[in-house]
Amino acid sequence: MTELPKTFDPAEIESRWYAHWEREGLFAPERPGADPWTLVNPPPNVTGSLHIGHALDNTLQDILVRHARLKGKNARWVVGTDHAGIATQMVVERQLNAARAKRTDFSREEFVAKVWEWKEESGGEITQQLRRLGCSMDWANERFTMDAGFSKAVLKVFVELHRQGLLYRAKRLVNWDPALRTAISDLEVETREVAGHMWHFKYPLAGGETYLYVERDAEGQIVLEEERDYIAIATTRPETMLGDGAVAVNPRDARYAPIVGKLCEIPVGPKEHRRLIPIISDDYPDPAFGSGAVKITGAHDANDYGVAQRNGIPLYRLMDEHAAMRTDGAPYAEAAARAREIAGGAAVDAAEVDTLNLVPDAYRGLDRYEARARVVADIAAEGLMLTVEDKTIMQPFGDRSGVVIEPMLTDQWYVDAATLAKPAIEAVRSGATKIVPKSWEKTYFNWMENIQPWCVSRQLWWGHRIPAWFAEDGSIYVAESEAEAQAQAGAGVVLVQDPDVLDTWFSSALWPFATMGWPDADAKAAGRYPNDVLISGFDILFFWDARMMMQGLHFLGEVPFKTLYLHGLVRAADGQKMSKSKGNVVNPLGLIDQYGADALRFFMAAMESQGRDIKMDEKRIEGYRNFATKLWNAARFCQSNGIGARTTLEPPAAELAVNRWIIAETVGCVQALDLALADLRFDEAANTIYQFAWSRFCDWYLELIKPLIQGEGGVPATGAGADETRAVAGWVLDQILVILHPFMPFITEELWSKTGARSHDLIVAQWPMADARALDPAAAQEIDWLIRLVSEIRAARTELNVPPGARLPLHVRDASAETSERLARQQTVLARLARVDQAAGDAAEGNALQVVVDEATFVVPLGGVVDLEAERARLTKAIGAAEKERDGLAGRLNNPSFVERAKPEAVEKAKADHAEKSAEAERLSAALARLG
Structure with a gap:
């Protein structure tokens, strides 16, 4: 066991642990015989940098892949980048312009060589940023949509679709970008309101x-x-x-x-x-x-x-x-x-x-x-x-060039998307692929059933060049190589290759199987296809997700992923969509610098509710940084009290009610967490862990066991009860670190390594067993009773301004035999946490605070400790002020003019304030009633 520093420093921990995981190959551990589990990352543009949408998307994926790894599966998270035809060509052209040169000063081959040069030197910045987020991707097998193996798959798909009559050349209307001089997809068109x-x-x-x-x-x-x-x-x-x-x-x-x-x-x-x-x-x-x-x-x-x-x-x-x-x-x-x-x-x-x-x-x-x-x-x-x-008027602009798009009739290559869509529609109807949330199914069906021919050609130099050759007589020969095309045309026929390249969505549609070695390797036989889940923003449902469904079913005869999870957008705090023009874009790297990757990740998970967008809330990110600090301090407390790591997955034997209770609470947390993750309810999963770790373990369990493990004068307590408690506390802390790891990988790995001797890193540990036999209703009822009693006495003391250090007598009336037994067993804990000493007999007549828990009334005389008349006057005044504000807010909310005309956020705030003041008035009235 290595002593933990007093201060939790995320930056130092994150850089050290990520380098260790990657160096040791722990993102793809060898597990012969284990069940395969695969997830492919939506390949970010090679020109891109981490934005808040990436942070959400990749956090959710990392939670699932780390969870699968902890469950013992042969988990692989496929990573790579997209060659991003237009974006990359623009970057290199801008560099040339800065050097007073332009693309047309070079031959096509020379320009493409310059793009490759840029890619090797500067491309892939985002992959380093994904590492900062903690993404446990299989970097050893990183792919690129224009690497040799992937390009082979692209050529094969184009040629096969053409041979089958599903890909053809036609003159149709396209979105034409006059600045880039290419057709672009609907996704690359931004419609704006302009004065016309x-x-x-x-x-x-x-x-x-x-x-x-x-x-x-x-x-x-x-x-x-x-x-x-x-x-x-x-x-x-x-x-x-x-x-x-x-x-x-x-x-x-x-x-x-x-x-x-x-x-x-x-x-x-x-x-x-x-x-x-x-x-x-x-x-x-x-x-x-x-x-x-x-x-x-x-x-x-x-x-x-x-x-x-x-x-x-x-x-x-x-x-x-x-x-x-x-x-x-x-x-x-x-x-x-x-x-x-x-x-x-x-x-x-x-x-x-x-x-x-x-x-x-x-x-x-x-x-x-x-x-x-x-x-x-x-x-x-x-x-x-x-x-x-x-x-x-609503005017279309190219999202990259910024110029007005011109609908233009041009010759382009098209895929017969309507034919390819039919099996993809049936796959969702039959449940072969499940869309989560289910509400997106209607949108999916509507688009797929009315799908138009897919334009797959672009007038660029960077990208997969279309494998088609033109003869002077207008004939077109499609083949995987020029030699094959020449063989089709015959000797002596002069051929010129189509100068266009393929739309990047065409190649990325092959991502789930081309990254697995297809067509050379059988991804299905290796158990890597179909993927278990795909996580995607809803905004690329048609441009990427649906096209992967079409191509995967057509070429491998099976859906590319069993589940498609569509998350929402991350919006600004006021609910507006983030954009550079509005100046409300949030940089996730800045948030990581300030609060740590773990806090940002936990925020993303806790706020990800199916079917809803996320509103940025930096205060909540700060709150999750505080959560990490709380866990850090809890681990330090455990260290200082002789509580260390356990070597078994099963809980230690326990006799004491408090230990049986926390074991049952741990098992219940794991059960709830397993269900939430199975349903892809990330917010529910995160909040389940948060409540258990913060409230049940840190706030209550560690407080409840202090009398058991801390002796007089700072000397650790000894004996069977102390030994049992230390063993249980160490086991529970271990379980917390494991189940929290997918959400907060860095702090959990650090605490795992420092709280005892370990045979393996946490990233490859074993997920806890949710063994229902560990549930203990009797212990749960007793400790829940104790927590309610302590909470009620503490709240009453606070409301009545009882000095924190004052020790008071505690009398009980109408207690059942079971309550009396509980009081006898828990008197040491109750005295410490509520600062009350059990007294015999009835309380003397006079002013006292009273709390009722179940059938019993607990009476704490206040004479000589609190100025009762002054306290009555204070409470009466405070009640009046709270009721006045409550009633004023109620008047506003009952006024139709306010509700209809005020901004929605103003109405919501008034409702929240009214609820707060109503609760305050009730709480203070209850406190006054306690004085008798």
Whole structure:
């Protein structure tokens, strides 16, 4: 046994123990024959740094893997990083820019070499930060989504899906980032409210035709009736008018029924070449919004794309990869003439439509916003602009580039997600994979049952290059190598590899099995697949979790994980989402520096309630640091009183009620903890340990046993009772260290090592047995009675201002034989903890505090110790003040105006204050009543 320092220093302990665990290979101990248990970490971006969401996600995972390890399983936590295509390419490009260079100054191979160089020198900072959090990952087998083995799996999956007809190349609408010049996923799009405009324009009817426009109110009365030679449309993006393929109205909108099927003219471009487009009916337009008529620009708007697809409307792309108006193709006059033929019903080939550039010569090469200004000015000059209104609009931005995203019609590679989704849907319905909380199942099914083709190509240089080769005649050859592609094409056919790379979600979807050596190794035969559990933020349910389900089932025929646990977000203290722009981001490393990793981890676990977000509360983190300090001091107390480590998992034999009670309490805690962890109720598990360690062990048990182990004059007590108590106390402390270890690994390992000779580190110790035979109802009832009696006397003394050091006589009335026996057995403890001495006979008449516990009344005379009249006056005054505040708060809460108009947090505070003042008034009234 090594004496513990007086001060608990988390920083020194954490760095020392983590290095020891990793150096000794204790994160993946060899356990031949043990049941396998596997968990894969959502691979953080190689460019990333630890944020508060990572801290939550990884804390929960570490709790489970440490628990599985303590349960004797062959537990493995797979760790690695994602190559993060866009993020990593941006980092390296910024470095080049700082050196006055750019990516295009290098060949593709040279640039990729520079990225690898950066990865080796600077990538993976987050893996060091995960170590600071205490994550017990299998670092010896760390993976990277572009290492050789993983890349082999990616190529095989792409080629197999293509061979099976589940992966194909097509022209569809994507989110296009004009700064990065690549398609991006929905996850990488951030929608913001911005101040914009809504322009209202006239689209003249073909040939000057007119119709009777009739507008009615809700009761059907005519409010406007006029002859019109145009249809009015409203748009927030006038520059896209050049690519309109139709104007759509709702089939139930009677205003436009006379002109459905007719043609109207786009009011922009040279008059002699203006295009006519059809007026169609579709359910998409909302008759109550704007004019009720919507221009359809299928190549530049997601909703318009759907309308165009349903109605066979041509899709005309207006912009280049920089989101500037196109400069390629034939002169506008020729393109417009062909577009007019198409609108008139002429046969059309989709490839031909793609080559048409309908940007008038005067607009070509302009930035999209410059083109917008020119279009608006030109239409206004002709008198075809009706009005313009200020409007707040929702605009999509690239989350990395910060520029406005342009919906763009481009050639990309797609996965037939609808086909792959079917087995993944059935897996959740059948229970093969359980989603926790269950409430997320509905969201999962809704998305999966309506899933769209998955765009998996990106226009980058960093990433898994798409294994497809193009021939001059347009043929495409997909193969795992260029040699195989050439063999397919035949000798002499010149091939050029697709320059695009795969979306990083495509490769990370293979994480649960590609990290296990697939396709070279059989992960299922090794017992490493499926994984036991996956812990993930709900925000990547579709982008990662669902795609792992699809790929795992398709290629291994089994779900990738048996349980999917979805946690919430960590929010700022006021409930707002954290963001750099709001300045409310919390740095977990700073919290670790201040309070220690154990305190932060315990906070995350204690606050993680299924289906709810976590609100940051630094005071609670500080409170859990105090919890660690309390445990430290309890261990020091044990050391100083000859209490040390035990060598057996079974509890020592015990005769004394207090020892039988704490053994039963320990077993009950382990039982409750096992159930909570089995149900993934992290908050319940953490609070179970907290209450047991702090209240039952530190606050009560150690106080209750002091008379048994501490003799007079500082000399340790001896005898059978003292020996038994020291053995039991040491055993209980050991159990606390083991069950608390998954939550607070550092302090528990340190205390384990210092409280006695050990044959192994705590990280590979054995989880306690929840043996119901150790439960002892009689001992539990007796000690619970003693705790209630001591608590009542202490509370009464405090409320009545009895001097802490005053020793008082204790009389008892109406005590049963059982209570009398308990008083006899516990008189030494009662005297020490409540500072009362049992007195014979009834108390003399007069003022005394009285407490009732079960059937007995305990009377403590106060004459000569407390100024009873002054105390009555003090309590009466305090009761009046508490009742006044209580009633005032009740008045506010009963006022509908306050409840409806005040901020929710103000109403909640008023409710909490009212409850507090109500309880205070009741407590003080009870104290006054005790005086008689």
